Amino acid sequence: MRDKYCGLVTKEDIGKTITLSGWVFRRRDHGGLIFVDLRDVSGIVQIVFSPEISKEAHEQAGDIKQEYVITITGKVDRRPQGTENLNIPTGEVELYVTSFEVLNTCKPLPFQLDEEEPNESLRLRYRYLDMRREEVKKAFLIRSLAYKTTRDYLADSGFYEFETPMLTKSTPEGARDFVVPSRLNPGNFYALPQSPQLFKQLLMVGGFDRYFQIVRCFRDEDLRADRQPEFTQVDIEMSFVDVDDVIAMSEGLIKSVYESVTGATLDTPILRMSYDDAMELYGSDKPDMRFELLMTDLTDIFRETGFGVFKKTVEEKGAIKSLVLKGKTLSRKDLDTAVDISKEMGAGGLIWMRRDNEALQSPIVKYLSDTEKAAMDEKLGLADGDVVFIMAGPRNKTNEIMGRFRLYVGEKYGLAAKDLFKFLWIVDFPLLEYSEDEKRYMARHHPFTSAKESVRTFEGDYETIKAKAYDLVLNGVEIGGGSIRIYRTDEQMAMFKLLNIKEAEASDKFGFLLEALEMGAPPHGGIAFGFDRLLMMLLRLESIRDVIPFPKTQKGACLMTGAPSRVSAKQLNELKVKAIVDQTGG
């Protein structure tokens, strides 16, 4: 049906008569001559219908319209001098059509493929048309390349590829599960995996040493620009490793994917930062490193202050944190806006200071002593024109809000160079987090994460225990995370105890894992990368939907198929499931 791809016709083909097949992209009918850009996955090539070559073909070509599928036979020729199109790879040649056949017609399109991007709902409803658009096609071709790079790298590094069950067991902790009723076991449900976490650990117990899987995962939580209910992870687990081994392997993988996707070089090792430093300096566990704008702790300067807000913060052992914005001119209105924004973010307030004529100007400057002002000048290295933003309050909360405010300032004043890729490892996460809701400690990562010291024998403040867990961050977005796992039953049981998971519950939910740990489980650990997110970032796209062929809307709907939808009473009966909402009407 064809001798080669449209986009691959070259000067080498001049003089040959070849057959091509594809879609009619654009046609330019000059009456006497008709030009058509014929498109397939590889690109486009210009074909010419001329009455001098074939009167019949030229006449019939009047009927072909946008996106008709045609197969043509014609002679490749060099374009007449002066009519070459250097904007396309095949622009020096064209085909004179001797005969063609319409393989399929196409109704008028719901949107044009070569113009402004249509509304996203429309794109998703007709995703198969949207995919014909150049930029969309490109994203999916690159996605395919990224699969290959990933598989090649991991296979070359001694990893074995496995598939793990999609119909599996609901696990507590973590995200809400999607559940699937079991017809053979009425009243019982499978859960779709949030990740293959336990299976990959069991593969290590099974002795496979290095596992990977490019795997679909499911989480029934609310969607965001970078979150879909089903998404793809590159899931990895390794035996006889510690943190540095997993990180080194990961850097190799990320480097090869990054380089194949972007064509640029990635220098490794990637910078590492402790969770504590990230929170203190950037107010985030996924700092955007494309711009500096570090937070500086001013608490010490105001130990003896007379200014009420700061005084109260010091007394309550809170923190006074600041950001210094250099080289930007802010109006009073800009500053007021910043205050409003900070309040929307949950700040009690935001204090701003401007340094002009070697003096600080601020609504609160009259409450500050000369010593305090001088100390600020020195600690922040202030120069005229600098703007200082200050927040005060409980340390963790203030860090987080200031961190979000930092991102706002970075965005508003264009501090982050758009073309940068800044990778960062966050390490030494706290193992536990106290949940006010549940009145107990929760595993920050998951309950199989090992600590940097034995949980079994630990005494003291549990919140100070650090986990052997790590996240990979790119431009302020988490693109992967993992940990070294607990591999001994006694440690695992101690961990469950810490999390207030009762022995009965533990054995009900994870009995198989606990048993496995008793049967010669090797030390092991791993990581999982958000494949869609990584691609989204590397392609500089705004939404994860742009790298997923058939994504869901924010309400979890597929606009093309209409899923989710109601099922028949018969289906529900077979499943012994009763819907609470009315199945017949709205």
Added chain:
RNA sequence: GGGGUCGUAGUUAAGCCUGGUUAUAACGCCGGCCUGUCACGCCGGAGGCCGCGAGUUCAAUUCUCGUCGACCCCGCCA
């Protein structure tokens, strides 16, 4: 669960703040002309429940409320 933005020919947008005659443009579509275009060009034409429902008003695309849908954010979520 909460906050916000958007919804006007097939498509992308303008009009709406400040209500009033025939709702505007470009692309697409239909008809005609055109032998070197490549976002071809020129002439002509058709195409609108101004998302849906209610309210205010003499009068609503325009103002108000509700609702549906899409998107962004918080909560939630590795």
